[in-house]
Amino acid sequence: MTAEDYPKPSVTVDVVIITLRDKELQVLLIKRDLAPYRGKWAVPGGFVHIDEALEAAARRELREETGVSEVYLEQLYTFGELGRDPRGRVISVAYIALVPAPLAVTAGSDAREARWWPIGELPPLAFDHNQILQYALTRLRYKIEYSPVGFRLMPEKFTLSALQKAYEIILGEPLDKRNFRRRINEAKVIEPTDTYHSGEGRPARLYRFRRDAIAEVKARRLFP
Amino acid sequence: MTAEDYPKPSVTVDVVIITLRDKELQVLLIKRDLAPYRGKWAVPGGFVHIDEALEAAARRELREETGVSEVYLEQLYTFGELGRDPRGRVISVAYIALVPAPLAVTAGSDAREARWWPIGELPPLAFDHNQILQYALTRLRYKIEYSPVGFRLMPEKFTLSALQKAYEIILGEPLDKRNFRRRINEAKVIEPTDTYHSGEGRPARLYRFRRDAIAEVKARRLFP
Numbered sequence: 318m319t320a321e322d323y324p325k326p327s328v329t330v331d332v333v334i335i336t337l338r339d340k341e342l343q344v345l346l347i348k349r350d351l352a353p354y355r356g357k358w359a360v361p362g363g364f365v366h367i368d369e370a371l372e373a374a375a376r377r378e379l380r381e382e383t384g385v386s387e388v389y390l391e392q393l394y395t396f397g398e399l400g401r402d403p404r405g406r407v408i409s410v411a412y413i414a415l416v417p418a419p420l421a422v423t424a425g426s427d428a429r430e431a432r433w434w435p436i437g438e439l440p441p442l443a444f445d446h447n448q449i450l451q452y453a454l455t456r457l458r459y460k461i462e463y464s465p466v467g468f469r470l471m472p473e474k475f476t477l478s479a480l481q482k483a484y485e486i487i488l489g490e491p492l493d494k495r496n497f498r499r500r501i502n503e504a505k506v507i508e509p510t511d512t513y514h515s516g517e518g519r520p521a522r523l524y525r526f527r528r529d530a531i532a533e534v535k536a537r538r539l540f541p
Numbered sequence: 542m543t544a545e546d547y548p549k550p551s552v553t554v555d556v557v558i559i560t561l562r563d564k565e566l567q568v569l570l571i572k573r574d575l576a577p578y579r580g581k582w583a584v585p586g587g588f589v590h591i592d593e594a595l596e597a598a599a600r601r602e603l604r605e606e607t608g609v610s611e612v613y614l615e616q617l618y619t620f621g622e623l624g625r626d627p628r629g630r631v632i633s634v635a636y637i638a639l640v641p642a643p644l645a646v647t648a649g650s651d652a653r654e655a656r657w658w659p660i661g662e663l664p665p666l667a668f669d670h671n672q673i674l675q676y677a678l679t680r681l682r683y684k685i686e687y688s689p690v691g692f693r694l695m696p697e698k699f700t701l702s703a704l705q706k707a708y709e710i711i712l713g714e715p716l717d718k719r720n721f722r723r724r725i726n727e728a729k730v731i732e733p734t735d736t737y738h739s740g741e742g743r744p745a746r747l748y749r750f751r752r753d754a755i756a757e758v759k760a761r762r763l764f765p
Contacts (some may be wrong), residue, residue, distance in 0.1 A: 324591040325549035328621075328632055367548040367630050371621035395619045395634050397552075397595035406591050408552055410619050410632075 326397075326406040330375040331362035331446065333393065333453040334385065334414045336420070337470045337483055341435040344450060345420075346442070347382050347428035353403045354443030358434070360450065362409065363427065375412040383431040384423030388414040389469065394452055401445045409444075413453045415469035461487055465506035468526035476514050476521040478508070506530040550621075550630040552751050554599040555586035555670065557617065557637045557677040558609065560644070561694045561707055565659040568674060569644075570666070571606050571652035577627045578667030582658070584674065585635065587651065599636040607655040608647030612638040613693065618676055627667045633668075637677045639693035685711055689730035692750035700745040704731070730754040 325405045334345040346358045361382040365374040372390055380386045399410040424431040434440070436454065441447070460466050467483060475483075481497045501507060508527050513520035558569040585606040589598040596614055604610045610621045615634045621632040648655040656666070660678065665671070684690050691707060699707075725731060732751050735758045737744035 323551065323588050326552050326589065326591060327547065328550050328552065364547050365550065365621070365632075367550060368623065370623055371619065371632070394616060395595065397589070399592065399594055399636065407590075408595070408632075408634075410621065451683060 326408050327402075327404070328365045329361045329362055329370060329407055329409040330365055330378060331396075331406050331409050331411045331449055332379045332390065333360055333411065333450055334379070334388065334416060335413070335453065335457065336416045336433065337486060338433060338488060339435075339441060340482070341437065342454070342486060343383065343433040343435050344439070345383060345422060346432065346434050346440075348430035349427065349443055350429040351427045356429075357443040357444040358440045358531065360411075360446045361428065363430070365410075371410050372412070378426075379397075381426035382424065382428040384425060385420055388416055388420075390414050393449075393456065396406075396445060396446070396449060410451070411447075411449050413456070415457070417470055417472060458488055465504070465526055465530045468506075468531050471526070472522040474510055474512065474525050476523060477501070478521065480524065496505075545654065550632050551626075551628070552588055552589045553586055553631055554595060554602060555584045555620075555632045555633050555635045555673055556599050556602070556603045556614065556658045557584055557635065557674055558607075558612065558640060559637070559677065559681065559694075560657065561710060562657060563659075564710060566678070566710060567609060567657040567659050568663070569609065569646060570656065570658050570664075571648060572654035573651065573667055574653040575651045580653075581667040582664045582683075583634075583667040584670045585652065585655070589634075593765070595634050595635070596703075599634075605650035606648065606652040608649060609644050612640055612644075614638050617673075617680065620669060620673060622669070633673075635673050635677070637680070639681070639690065641694055682712055689728070689750050689754045692755050695750070698734055698736065698747040698749050699726070700747060702745060715739065725759060 336343050338390065345361065347361050349355055349359050351358050354451040361379050363378040363421045365371060369377070375390055376386065379388070391414070393413040395408060399406070402408065422431045429443045439447070442450070457466070461484065471480065471483060476500060481492055481494065484497065485492050506527055507524045510525055512523045516521055521529070560567050569585065571585050573579055573581050573583050585603050587602040588647070589595060593601070598613055600610065617635040617637040619632060619634045620664055623630070625631065646655045666674065680730055681690070685708065691704070695704065701722060704725065705716055705718065708721065709716050715746060731748045734747045736747045738747055
């Protein structure tokens with residue numbers, strides 16, 4: 318049998334973009350302007366063109382629907398259950414990106430609206446996008462425990478308190494300060510800088526992720 | 542635009558099956574009996590049927606081409622570069638399985654032959670299957686450092702020496718005995734049994750992976 322003998326599924330890409338903002342994890346969603354699920358919120362995404370690589374398709378859809386570009390995408394998982402799309406057999410390759418600042422967004426293309434949503438206040442999503450989003454969050458929580466992926470969510474320099482707070486937000490639970498500091502030191506992924514943050518109380522030293530730790534994460538490209 | 546307006550890619554699944562055998566990592570390959578790459582070795586796999594979930598397709602292809610069934614599959618990565626298949630645009634969802642014993646295999650369907658290959662002696666593979674295989678091995682090496690995935694490759698009970706040897710084979714480098722034992726203890730993933738292995742020298746205690754550690758890996762289902 319050749320490839321042409323088989324009825325073919327459609328292939329889409331979907332992109333989960335996560336940031337830390339206002340002490341919450343937030344995700345970028347678009348309001349659909351087309352059937353099916355017209356008027357429903359969804360993760361940005363769309364059909365892969367026949368002459369387009371998967372990641373290129375993910376970047377194009379993200380740019381068209383939200384105005385966001387230049388983010389570091391990693392493949393997350395491919396969702397291919399039967400019945401996940403009312404248009405027929407549609408297999409979706411999902412991507413994930415962690416971004417530091419709350420990026421400005423502009424709705425376009427098939428999106429009527431685009432905005433950041435706190436993950437605790439999500440609307441019901443189109444297709445199986447709630448499931449895709451939950452998968453992304455689970456993966457993020459799992460990875461952050463042993464990998465310096467946090468560097469993608471933090472500013473360049475940060476206090477240890479701010480880093481602990483970020484971990485607490487991502488993991489959804491309070492962490493013991495002494496344990497957190499011991500573990501982050503043992504992981505050898507951050508280093509002190511010569512600068513201090515002055516706010517209330519005494520000045521707190523600023524840290525940054527080590528270049529070699531970041532390079533290692535990037536080299537692996539095994540999300541993220 | 543609807544799904545029907547787009548020319549559609551074909552979608553395949555490919556399955557990388559890895560075992561530890563004769564003190565080497567080995568992978569199950571089939572010799573293709575069809576064009577393209579007829580007579581070349583490849584990872585087992587084939588087209589996803591329109592009414593078939595992705596993992597079901599991976600299981601079916603594996604069973605048809607190699608006789609292997611009842612393995613624990615995890616999704617690895619989706620390969621969709623342009624030009625990776627001479628038949629046209631073909632996107633492949635790759636799966637991986639780690640199996641403990643060297644399973645018996647029987648060639649069938651589109652496979653003329655099926656056998657285990659030591660990863661140090663691989664033939665040139667069809668399509669981008671060398672790349673898929675390298676991706677699988679990199680992922681395995683990365684995961685084994687912080688996760689008890691090794692339980693899928695080991696017999697139920699094993700000596701610490703045998704476990705260290707398995708890690709050395711997978712990582713491709715010798716490990717310091719004292720460091721290895723300290724780290725495996727700290728990870729809290731194995732526990733001693735009441736039985737001993739008697740061979741040369743004094744009897745060595747047998748260990749097993751802890752049930753809760755295995756359950757945690759299984760619950761995550763984030764390879765493997």
